[in-house]
Amino acid sequence: MATEEAAPPKPKKEEPRVGVYICHCGLNIAGSVDVVEVARVAEKFPGVVVSKDYRYMCSDPGQELLKKDIKENNLNRIVVASCTPRLHEPTFRAAIQEAGLNKYLFEMANIREHCSWVHLRDREGATAKAIDLVKMAVSRAVLLEEQVEQKVPVIRRTLVIGGGVAGIQSALDLADAGYQVYMVEKNPSIGGRMAQIDKTFPTMDCSICILAPKMSEAGRHPLIEIMTNSEVKSVTGYVGNFQVEILEKARMVKDTCTACGDCSKVCPVIAPNEFDMGLAARKAIYQPFAQAVPPTYIIDRNLCLNKGHVIACERCVEACLAKSIDFSLTDKTTRLDVGTIVVATGATTFDPTKLAEFGYRKFPNVITTLEFERLINAGGPTRGHLVRFTDFKEPERVAFVQCIGSRSENRGNPYCSNICCMETIKDSLLIKEHWPDVAIDVYYMDIRAFGKGFEDLYKRAKAEGIRFIRGIPAEVRETNGGDLKVIGENTLMQRVYDETYGMVILSIGLEPQEDSNVIQRLLVLNKTADGFFMESHPKLLPVDTPTKGVFLAGCAESPKDIKDSVTQACAAASRANILMARGEISVEALTPIIELDKCTGCGLCVKVCPFNALQFVGEGKGRKVQVIEAACAGCGTCGAECMFGAITNKHYTDAQILAQIDAALEVGAEKKVMAFCCNWCSYAGADFAGVSRMQYAPDVRIVRTMCSGRIAPKFIRRAFAKGAAVVLVSGCHLGDCHYINANHQTKKRVEKMWAELDRKGVRKERLQLDWFTAAEGQKFADRINEICGIATTVTAEEIQKAVAAYKEN
Amino acid sequence: MVLEKALPEQTHARYWRKPLDIDSQKIPRGKVHIIDVRCKECGFCIEFCPKDVLEKSDKYNRKGYNVVRVVKGREDMCVACKHCEDICPEFALWIEEVKG
Numbered sequence: 001m002a003t004e005e006a007a008p009p010k011p012k013k014e015e016p017r018v019g020v021y022i023c024h025c026g027l028n029i030a031g032s033v034d035v036v037e038v039a040r041v042a043e044k045f046p047g048v049v050v051s052k053d054y055r056y057m058c059s060d061p062g063q064e065l066l067k068k069d070i071k072e073n074n075l076n077r078i079v080v081a082s083c084t085p086r087l088h089e090p091t092f093r094a095a096i097q098e099a100g101l102n103k104y105l106f107e108m109a110n111i112r113e114h115c116s117w118v119h120l121r122d123r124e125g126a127t128a129k130a131i132d133l134v135k136m137a138v139s140r141a142v143l144l145e146e147q148v149e150q151k152v153p154v155i156r157r158t159l160v161i162g163g164g165v166a167g168i169q170s171a172l173d174l175a176d177a178g179y180q181v182y183m184v185e186k187n188p189s190i191g192g193r194m195a196q197i198d199k200t201f202p203t204m205d206c207s208i209c210i211l212a213p214k215m216s217e218a219g220r221h222p223l224i225e226i227m228t229n230s231e232v233k234s235v236t237g238y239v240g241n242f243q244v245e246i247l248e249k250a251r252m253v254k255d256t257c258t259a260c261g262d263c264s265k266v267c268p269v270i271a272p273n274e275f276d277m278g279l280a281a282r283k284a285i286y287q288p289f290a291q292a293v294p295p296t297y298i299i300d301r302n303l304c305l306n307k308g309h310v311i312a313c314e315r316c317v318e319a320c321l322a323k324s325i326d327f328s329l330t331d332k333t334t335r336l337d338v339g340t341i342v343v344a345t346g347a348t349t350f351d352p353t354k355l356a357e358f359g360y361r362k363f364p365n366v367i368t369t370l371e372f373e374r375l376i377n378a379g380g381p382t383r384g385h386l387v388r389f390t391d392f393k394e395p396e397r398v399a400f401v402q403c404i405g406s407r408s409e410n411r412g413n414p415y416c417s418n419i420c421c422m423e424t425i426k427d428s429l430l431i432k433e434h435w436p437d438v439a440i441d442v443y444y445m446d447i448r449a450f451g452k453g454f455e456d457l458y459k460r461a462k463a464e465g466i467r468f469i470r471g472i473p474a475e476v477r478e479t480n481g482g483d484l485k486v487i488g489e490n491t492l493m494q495r496v497y498d499e500t501y502g503m504v505i506l507s508i509g510l511e512p513q514e515d516s517n518v519i520q521r522l523l524v525l526n527k528t529a530d531g532f533f534m535e536s537h538p539k540l541l542p543v544d545t546p547t548k549g550v551f552l553a554g555c556a557e558s559p560k561d562i563k564d565s566v567t568q569a570c571a572a573a574s575r576a577n578i579l580m581a582r583g584e585i586s587v588e589a590l591t592p593i594i595e596l597d598k599c600t601g602c603g604l605c606v607k608v609c610p611f612n613a614l615q616f617v618g619e620g621k622g623r624k625v626q627v628i629e630a631a632c633a634g635c636g637t638c639g640a641e642c643m644f645g646a647i648t649n650k651h652y653t654d655a656q657i658l659a660q661i662d663a664a665l666e667v668g669a670e671k672k673v674m675a676f677c678c679n680w681c682s683y684a685g686a687d688f689a690g691v692s693r694m695q696y697a698p699d700v701r702i703v704r705t706m707c708s709g710r711i712a713p714k715f716i717r718r719a720f721a722k723g724a725a726v727v728l729v730s731g732c733h734l735g736d737c738h739y740i741n742a743n744h745q746t747k748k749r750v751e752k753m754w755a756e757l758d759r760k761g762v763r764k765e766r767l768q769l770d771w772f773t774a775a776e777g778q779k780f781a782d783r784i785n786e787i788c789g790i791a792t793t794v795t796a797e798e799i800q801k802a803v804a805a806y807k808e809n
Numbered sequence: 810m811v812l813e814k815a816l817p818e819q820t821h822a823r824y825w826r827k828p829l830d831i832d833s834q835k836i837p838r839g840k841v842h843i844i845d846v847r848c849k850e851c852g853f854c855i856e857f858c859p860k861d862v863l864e865k866s867d868k869y870n871r872k873g874y875n876v877v878r879v880v881k882g883r884e885d886m887c888v889a890c891k892h893c894e895d896i897c898p899e900f901a902l903w904i905e906e907v908k909g
Contacts, residue, residue, distance in 0.1 A: 268836050268888030270828075278824025281834050305859035305890055312859045312892035315837070351823065361825060371826075381829040389826065 016142040019050040019075040020134060021066065023057035023082035025112055032116040034127045038081065042134050047142040049073050058088050063095040070099040077141040081109035081134045084687045085704070086679070087537070102146035104589065104651055109137035113690025114702055118781070125698035132664055132701055139663040143656045147589035152630060154240035155339035156580045159184065161232055161519065164192020165211060165562055166554025166569040167344035168218050173573035174342075175223035179580055182336055183218070184246055185228045189292035191215055192346055193555075196275060196370065198377040200562055201426035202453035207562075208379070212291040219293040228294060233333065235341070235522045238633055239549030240585050244336045250329040252299035257324040259287060259295040263316035269303045277371045280381035285316050285325075290379065299325075340549050340576035343533065344569065345519055347510040347555035350405030350412060358401065358506055363478045364389035366504045368404075369423055376430055386435060388503045390482030394435060395502025399486050400424045401473060402444040406509035415530045417509030418559040421448045424507045425461045432464045440466045441499065443473055443488065451561070469497065476504055510559035523550050524738045526681070526774040532558045534775055543572045546680055546774065547738070551575050589650050590634025590706060592627055598646035599624045605638035605647060608709075610740035614638060635739035637709030640749065652705055654712065661718050664701035669723035670799045673700040673784070673791050676715065678708040678743070681732035681773050688777035696781040697788035700728070707731065709742030714809060716753055716767060721806035723799050725791035726766050728784075733771040743771075760805040763798060765790055839889025839904040841879050847901035850874035854893035854902060860886045863893065877902070 020042045024030035035053040043051040050073050056062050057080050069075055078096050082088060085108040093103035111130040119126035156179050160171045163185030171181045183190065194200075195215075197207040218224050233245040253263075264283045272278035275289045284303040287295065305313040306327055317325045349370055352360040360366045365388045367375070378384035388395050402420060405412035421444070428440045447468065449458040462468065473488035479500065487498050512531035520527060524547050526534040533556050536544035543551050551572035554565040579585060591613075601623030606614045613632035614625050639649040648654070665672060677683035683704050689696070705711060708731025719727045729750050737743040750769040757764050768787055772780050828834075841862065848870060854877055855863045866878040879887075889906045 265835070266837070268890065270831070270834050270836060272824035272826070272828050274824065276828075278826050279828060280830050281828035283834075305888070305892075307859070310857060312857060313888070313890035315890070364826070389829075 014076060016047040016077050017049045017073065017075050018045075018047045018077040018079060018138055018141050019066070019069050019073065020045070020048055020052070020079045020138060021057050021062075021081065022051075022053040022111070022130075022134070023062070023080065024053060024055045025082060025116075026056065029082070029112050029116040032120050032123055032126045033111060033130045034123065035130075037127055038111075038130045038134060041131050042138065045135055045138045047077070048138060049075060057082050058091055063091070066092070066095050067099040070096060070101060076101065076105060077144060078106045079109060079134065079137045079141050080106070081111045081130065081137065083112040084108075084110045084114070084690070086684060086687060104147040105141075105144050107137045107141040107144060109133040110687075110702075113687040115698075117690040117693050118696055119698045120693060120695060122698055129698045129701070135663040135666070136660040136701065136703070139659040140656045143653065143659055144651070147650055149586040149589050150629060151584045151586050152240055153584050154579050154582065155242075155337050156180070156583065157182070157336070157338045158340045158342065158576055158580065159232075159242070159244055159336060159338040160342045160344060162192070162344035162346055162554070162556065163187075163190030163218075163226065163228070164344060164346045164554060164565075165194040165214070166346070166556075166565040167192070167342070168214050169566045169569035170342045170344060170553050170573040170576075171218055171224050172214065172221065173570055174576060175221045177573075177577050177581075179223065179577070181221075181224045182246070182338065183224060183226045184230045184232055185226065186231055187288065188229050188251070188298040189288045189294070190218065190226060190228065191289070191291070191293070194562055195289065195291065196277075196373055198373045198380075199426060199430060201422045202451070202457040204426065204429070208291055215291065215293040226294065227334070229298065232519070232522055238587075239547075240339045240579065242338050242341060242549065244338060244341075246334045246336060248332045248334060250331050251296060252301070252304075252325060252327055252329050253285070253297045254324045254326055254329070255294065255296050256322050257296040258322050259297060260321070261287070261297075262319045262321065263297060263325060266315040266319045268313065268315065269305065271300065271303050276374045276381050277368075279371060279374050339580050340551065341523065342551050342553055342569075342572045342576060343519060343523065343525070343545070343556050344553040344572075345513050345516060345556040347532075347559060348513050350417075350508045350511050352404050352506045352508055355404065355411060357475045358404065358473070358504070359476045359478065359484075360506060363476065363482070363484060365395075365478075365482050365484055365502065366476060366506065368506050368508045369420070369427065370508065372427055372505050376427070386431060386438070388482065393502075395438065397439045397441070397499075397501045398431060399484075399499070399501040399504045400428060400440070400442040400507055401476075401486075401504060402442065402447075402507045403472060404506040404508045405511070407445060413509060413511060413530060415559075416448065419561050420507040420509055422451070422454055422457070422561065424505075425449070425457050427505070428466045429457070429461055429464060432466065441501070442466060442468045443486070444468060444470060445472055451563070471497070510555060513556070516556070521735060523547055524680075524736060525550070526684075528775045530558075532556065543568055543575055546684070549576075549579060588634060590636070590652065591629050591632040591650055592636070592638050593648045593650065594625055594627060595646045595648070596624050598644050600644055600646075601625065602643070604641045604643065608637050608641045608742070608745050610635065610637070610737075610742050633739055635707035635709045635742045636705060637707060637739070637742040637745050640710055640712035641745065649710065652710055654714070657703060657705070657715055658718055660703050661715060662722060664703070665719065665722035665724050670725055670794070670796065671699050671791060672724055673726045673728055673787050674719040674724040675700050675702045675728040675784075676708065676711045676730065677702050677704055678731040678738075679704055679706045680738040681736065682708070682730035682771070682780070684774035685772035685776045685780045688774060689781045690777075692777050694777055694781035696784040699788045699791060700784050707737070707739045707742045708746040709737075709739060711746060711749070713749055713753055713756075717806045717809040720762065720766075720802040721809040723803050725794040725799065726768060726787050728768045728770065728787055730770050730772055733773060736773065760802075762802045762805060763794070766794060766798075766802070837889045838885065838907040839887040839891070840907055841887055841893075841902060841904060843877060843879075843902045844900075845870045845876045846872070847899045848874055848876040849899050849901075850876070851898060852877075853896045853898070857892055857896055859890065859892065860888060862887045
């Protein structure tokens, strides 16, 4: 499966010649860290030949400086102290590669996100920490070895999860580029929210009229296979080689269905139609809406009278001339191999029942914007007539209330839902277009008309006589005959308003899908604080996710309008295309090497490997373990488990990590917190704290591993032997591990270590375990402050006791 | 209002309004006729009625069985699927389809 890029590296036993470069990053680093001093101190570190500070290392001249120095000073290891390796490691790796060095001979010290940005007002502490971080990086760098990356093929097929406008666009783009696309949709038809909407802003196009052609194009496309009424059940594998299981729930109607509707006429069960927001009824056998793709009818199995194997009612079967209804159909699980995955799972709407003051559900004439869309739609239950629910008459005055469930810290969601202002403006203009005599008031907090053509629409609305009143109502009350009183304060006029309307429309915000946790777990994604999926980088990798080969499109990432969803869908398709067009991808050289003479064949590593990448060879006493390179993802939990030192994890060797610990704790260990963070969640969480400038105490020193599963008990013991006050082990939340479940091993090991500390009389509080997501910057900062607080309570005697207990380490 | 009752008891919490077109939806309705004397209290019809229209009564028939009866208040729920007719081993009940 895997092919080698080149001949194996020749073992070079040359003296390390390290070049150290301290980046100012303008004032981002130099503002709080004395970079000149750091560079001066670093010059004395063992192995360092060149040590310089430079304004912007990532700039072209900065990279040129690297290349020039490598040639002139014959450097063979490079340390750049700048931002997080999650941002610029690839940049510098490419630069040293151009200068003829193997890219694995590069190490980064994160003195921006983990230092200058989180200690903005502590120049002394930040400088001391930066010196330590550089020292750790240098001591690791001298032990770095050349590695050869393997190339694995990328399967040229893709999975699109979600069949809304974003999913459809991604699928069409990728299929048109020539890749096989599988589209999985939870609902019986593709189309998503856009299919429900009447008109789109700012151009007032008919929504379904522009969407339906795309839906049927996707349905017809020879390279798109649409799986509706389906869910993703499991995802395994890695970029380029995902194995996915899809559960296709039986429709009970075969695709020979002609969509004539005869079955629906005779069906004796009625239910509210979800597509019409429950404003119209449907039968238990139904078509979600006229333009549905696939057009095939479906039986709602929760409602159908036939349960299990008991066929009580056969009216639909008898009515169907095409003989398409088959109650013997069963759910089907399909296994797919795909190279890339696009997540376009969309969003759901806020339920305003929670905000009791607006009287939704209490007063029939209080409706949501989504109900309004169906009400005003010519294909909707009232054939497009604006009527209120109490008397089915056209209201004389209508009020819109903005920001329902949005921009509120304690009730609803804190974020702006992006679309509601424009939706209201569009809806009010639609009313004016058909019923010019209806008076419309819009109660708002701020009108956000920021997009192309949005302001024009807003101006048009004002010109049409729609009143915009600043101040969200405090209360909506029902008066005679279903009329509604809207009471609140006009904050611009500082005057109380008390107006009567025939209908109040609540402009509801968007929320993450209720079941987005399932997708999050399956694909090991992160979520931002608002619950939407987190992108790899908010500016430069806006559709990538931390899981390579998985891309985001549409409202799954954040609330957005149709245009933005489509734009992002095209971007996601293009990113997936890049991977698949190349056809192969190099995987990082992080696999373990097993020294057969030390391996006893005990099998501990085989047990903990989440990927089944370790296998036994031989039998009985001669039993050994071997690595299946293509299956290994490089978490390193095998190395942490091996008791015989038989496993060397490439690029994260024991020696390298121990050297970092030693360097971090060389001076002033008794005050320091030795932290171990996994690359994907907790290290990224620390980066997020940095980007958000969340200040915390400067006594923490972070060692990065790919997974918290790599953190061996011997690292913890060494930290205590060197006199660390507190040790923090951190990783992704249990269940969110990027290596399936390797962090469960972390938990087990830390629990064992607690027992050991107890036996040795070391306070258990001095070993901390916590989980952070990449979005939990605030939690990270708070916890570090708390742990640094614990560190100050550790006495010199306690430190000495632990040092004595672990001195042989 | 009969049709409103025909809505499933547990509609999704999100869709709580009475559908506007509910009165135009046609649902078949049935009237249950029970021949008391034939019923042997096997309970098949009660067990398999998909709309839970039937229950055991405390009335004894001539043979000494508690005969089946229509649940009070659910008389309008029968949709005339006639499954009870099919499964009754004693031909003790039949459904008359109500027109209109």
